[in-house]
Amino acid sequence: MFACVYVPDFPLEAVVRAEPLLRERAVAILEGKPPQVRVIALNEKARSLGLETGMTKLQATAFAEDIGPATKQSRLLETGSPLAVLRQRSPAQEDSAHSALLDVAHAFTPRVEDAAPDTLLLDLEGLDRLYGSAARMAGELAMRVAGIGVEANVAVAGNPDAAMHAAHGFAGTIVIPMGEESHRLGVLPVNILLQSHEISGMRRVAEKPLAREQEKLRAQMLDTLERWGVRDFRMLGLLPEHALASRLGDTGVKLRQLALGKGMRTLNLSEPPVKFEEAMELEYPIETIESLAFILNRLLEQLCIRLEARALATQELLLSLQLEKRVTEEDTTPVREPAGERSADKTLNSVFERTLQLPIPVRDAKVFLKLLQLELAANPPGAPVTKVSIKAEPAPPRSAQRGLFLPITPEPEKLEITLARIVAIVGERRAGIARLVDSHRPDSFRIERFTVPSNTEEKSTPTLADIAPVAVRQMRPACPLRVQIEEGRPARLSVEESGRKELQGRVVWSAGPWRSSGDWWSENINASEADSRGTWDREEWDIALIYKNQSLADGETNRMALYRIYRDLATNRWFADASYD
Numbered sequence: 001m002f003a004c005v006y007v008p009d010f011p012l013e014a015v016v017r018a019e020p021l022l023r024e025r026a027v028a029i030l031e032g033k034p035p036q037v038r039v040i041a042l043n044e045k046a047r048s049l050g051l052e053t054g055m056t057k058l059q060a061t062a063f064a065e066d067i068g069p070a071t072k073q074s075r076l077l078e079t080g081s082p083l084a085v086l087r088q089r090s091p092a093q094e095d096s097a098h099s100a101l102l103d104v105a106h107a108f109t110p111r112v113e114d115a116a117p118d119t120l121l122l123d124l125e126g127l128d129r130l131y132g133s134a135a136r137m138a139g140e141l142a143m144r145v146a147g148i149g150v151e152a153n154v155a156v157a158g159n160p161d162a163a164m165h166a167a168h169g170f171a172g173t174i175v176i177p178m179g180e181e182s183h184r185l186g187v188l189p190v191n192i193l194l195q196s197h198e199i200s201g202m203r204r205v206a207e208k209p210l211a212r213e214q215e216k217l218r219a220q221m222l223d224t225l226e227r228w229g230v231r232d233f234r235m236l237g238l239l240p241e242h243a244l245a246s247r248l249g250d251t252g253v254k255l256r257q258l259a260l261g262k263g264m265r266t267l268n269l270s271e272p273p274v275k276f277e278e279a280m281e282l283e284y285p286i287e288t289i290e291s292l293a294f295i296l297n298r299l300l301e302q303l304c305i306r307l308e309a310r311a312l313a314t315q316e317l318l319l320s321l322q323l324e325k326r327v328t329e330e331d332t333t334p335v336r337e338p339a340g341e342r343s344a345d346k347t348l349n350s351v352f353e354r355t356l357q358l359p360i361p362v363r364d365a366k367v368f369l370k371l372l373q374l375e376l377a378a379n380p381p382g383a384p385v386t387k388v389s390i391k392a393e394p395a396p397p398r399s400a401q402r403g404l405f406l407p408i409t410p411e412p413e414k415l416e417i418t419l420a421r422i423v424a425i426v427g428e429r430r431a432g433i434a435r436l437v438d439s440h441r442p443d444s445f446r447i448e449r450f451t452v453p454s455n456t457e458e459k460s461t462p463t464l465a466d467i468a469p470v471a472v473r474q475m476r477p478a479c480p481l482r483v484q485i486e487e488g489r490p491a492r493l494s495v496e497e498s499g500r501k502e503l504q505g506r507v508v509w510s511a512g513p514w515r516s517s518g519d520w521w522s523e524n525i526n527a528s529e530a531d532s533r534g535t536w537d538r539e540e541w542d543i544a545l546i547y548k549n550q551s552l553a554d555g556e557t558n559r560m561a562l563y564r565i566y567r568d569l570a571t572n573r574w575f576a577d578a579s580y581d
Contacts, residue, residue: 001134002160002267003122005101005145006167007152009041010118014097015087016043017149018280018298022085030057031089046084060086092279092389099273100148100306106272107309108141113160114270119167121160123267134175142173148305157181162261165233168192181261186234190225193233193259194218221251233259272310276392278302285324285384289376292385296372299390300365307394313361314392319372322387323350352381359450360412361395367413374420378428419450440518441536471581472564478575479503481565490541490565493576503563503576505547512541513567537569542580 007013011029016022026045030037037057051060098117105112111123124137131137134156142154155166157176162185166174169188176184195218230236236259244252257263278299286292296319307313354375362368422431429447437444479500484492494504517537545561562580567573 001124001137001156001158002163003124003138003141003154003156004160004163004167005105005120005122005141005152005154006164007097007101007118007150008171009043010097011089011094012041012043013150013152014094015090017097017100017302018090018093020149020298022087026051026084028060028084028086029089030060030086040089049084051084057086060084087283088281090279090281092281092387096278096302097148097150099275099277100302101145101150101152102270102273103306103309104141104144104148107311108144110272111267112270112272113267115164119164121164121267123160124156138173138175144309148309149302157261159261159264160267161258161263161265165192165258165261168195176261182234182237182259185259185261186232186237188233190230190232190236190259191222193236193255194222221248224248274394276303276306276312276314276394277389279387279389281387282385285386287384289373289380292376292388293369293373295388296390297365297369299388300368300372303390303392304363304365304368307363307392310394311397312394313363313397315358315361315395316393317356317358317368317372318391318393319354319356319375320389320391321352321381321385322389323352323381323383324386325350350383352383352385354379357449358416361398362413362416363397364413367417370417371420374417374424378424415450440516470562473579473581475577475579478577481574481576483565483567483574490543493543493545493565500576502547502561503545505545507543508546508560509544510541511543513539514541515539515569517569538566539569540564540566 009029011031012027015029016027026043026049028039028042028046028051031040032038035056039051039053039055039057039060042051042053094117101120102112102114105120105122109122109124109127111125113121115121122141124134127137128134131140138154138156142152145152145154153167153171154173155163155170155176156174157163157166158178158181162176162181165185165188166176169185169192174184225231225236230239236256239256241253241256244256248255280295280299282295286295303314354372356368356371356375358371419431432447432450434445435448437446480496481503482494482496483490484494489510490507492506495501515538541564543563543565545563546558547561563576564578564580565574565576568575
């Protein structure tokens with residue numbers, strides 16, 4: 001058994017998929033350059049108003065409004081919008097819709113033929129054990145196609161050509177049992193046969209001259225059959241094969257076989273799409289982030305549906321916003337402007353791009369939307385947006401199995417949103433994970449993006465060498481001290497007015513000194529890696545300090561604590577910068 005998925009008026013369905021509210025309206029799709037802009041697709045509501053394919057934009061606009069003042073006024077009061085909606089054809093949205101169809105088809109079966117942008121053929125051999133009867137398979141396939149926001153015809157038959165003819169000729173879902181192809185297809189008009197034959201045999205022609213030649217040959221064939229009185233599949237199937245071959249050649253014989261529902265061929269299998277991208281060309285520029293959020297939400301939902309159909313997630317999103325072009329210097333300057341010269345009369349084509357990297361694979365449109373809103377709030381585009389595009393890098397979804405006795409950790413999605421809110425307040429590269437820098441300088445570290453370790457990473461058993469004997473608690477900032485030296489070693493400590501009161505007492509043990517220095521070889525020091533003193537030169541000591549603890553209930557008691565102190569040789573001042581547990 002074979003199935004065919006056919007989307008009538010595919011350019012219209014691609015636009016309506018991005019704008020679901022248009023499904024309740026009369027919509028017509030325009031294509032061409034002025035003044036040759038014409039209607040190429042429309043829905044039933046538009047046809048009921050009198051619109052037809054081939055009309056110019058001026059004719060379509062005037063005809064949509066010329067239906068009588070009373071009817072027009074009542075309709076405007078009900079909908080609050082014009083009678084018909086005219087949209088320009090969008091190749092980007094058609095490409096996204098076609099990729100979504102391929103995602104659904106390849107999730108249903110790996111044997112898929114990409115016959116045309118609006119037509120897919122599927123081999124259902126052996127899938128009855130998984131989905132059931134042919135009728136249930138057709139219903140399941142139609143439900144999955146409807147889930148991506150596209151209305152399509154689904155037909156199941158014994159051979160791919162019969163399934164394709166049925167999908168082009170019958171609306172909704174239809175199942176043709178084996179052996180009944182000729183009877184069920186006999187009522188279809190012969191022009192469907194010629195269209196389907198063109199799709200199956202000559203669909204990959206890209207050159208316009210060859211495409212026009214094919215359309216001319218098709219019109220001649222249709223005119224010949226019309227003059228013979230052949231108007232449907234049944235009448236073509238009744239013609240004698242030898243007489244048809246003598247007049248129309250091999251093409252006539254093939255058309256007769258297809259009209260009878262006979263013939264079997266091997267599908268030209270296609271690879272599943274690896275690009276997950278959704279785009280929308282806006283009719284009017286959007287200037288506020290709140291308005292842009294509605295568009296982003298719709299595109300993210302479509303992306304998540306496609307990822308879910310393929311059992312995938314994403315760990316990286318690329319947002320691309322096409323900004324409104326500015327011609328003169330008086331206009332608003334876009335966010336990104338080409339470096340170099342600036343002239344007062346040149347046209348600037350600005351594209352605003354932001355990359356959203358996630359620590360784990362996620363497939364939640366709400367999480368993506370919130371993160372993008374925070375990103376755009378911190379880095380606004382700066383100009384009206386005319387086109388929105390979101391690209392997702394696919395990744396396998398995460399699988400985690402937590403132990404019963406492990407502490408509860410926050411959900412990674414919520415943690416990422418919290419970190420994004422913190423970054424929006426404190427700035428980029430100021431929140432994340434602190435990583436030590438390969439340097440002798442104390443307190444040298446950098447902030448890296450928060451990441452979640454993979455569950456597949458091998459965890460080695462820690463040894464005694466890997467376990468620190470004591471914990472070091474860093475003091476930030478370092479506490480200034482007054483140190484009394486006896487025989488070249490610290491003997492007593494006292495703190496300055498702003499220091500810690502516990503850092504005063506008698507030193508009973510000391511080890512050192514350890515001298516360290518750096519950055520003396522560099523004149524220009526990076527401000528992010530060096531402190532205000534520039535070069536550093538210090539003499540460190542580890543000490544045991546006896547001090548009085550007055551917080552205990554039995555009165556004053558002497559306690560001992562371990563500290564790390566150092567003397568800044570450049571200023572000859574003492575500081576305490578760490579304590580040992």
